[in-house]
Amino acid sequence: MLEQDRMCLCGVLAAxxxxxxxxxxxxxxxxxxxxxRWVAEVLQEQEGVELTRNQARxxxxxxxxxxxxxLLLVV
Numbered sequence: 001m002l003e004q005d006r007m008c009l010c011g012v013l014a015a016x017x018x019x020x021x022x023x024x025x026x027x028x029x030x031x032x033x034x035x036x037r038w039v040a041e042v043l044q045e046q047e048g049v050e051l052t053r054n055q056a057r058x059x060x061x062x063x064x065x066x067x068x069x070x071l072l073l074v075v
Contacts, residue, residue, distance in 0.1 A: 007071070008068060008071045010031070010032070010035070010068060011068050011071060011072065013028045013031075014028070014032070014068070017029075032064075035064065036057060036060045036061060036064060037057075037060075039059075039060035039063055039064060040053065040056035040057045040059070040060040041056070043056045043059055043060060044056045
């Protein structure tokens with residue numbers, strides 16, 4: 001990743017969210033919400049896993065935050 005001089009678009013947009021104009025900020029927030037919902041749905045579909053929707057959303061946030069944090073560490 002470092003050799004390619006790239007950053008995660010989600011991380012870049014989140015870091016500058018307060019500086020974005022309102023329509024763009026709403027699009028970014030919508031993207032994160034859809035991504036979180038998708039991860040939560042995948043978690044709930046796993047065989048042998050019993051999570052409520054709220055539990056799955058919390059787990060999805062942890063996973064996404066961990067991935068974003070890990071990307072920052074390798075850059």
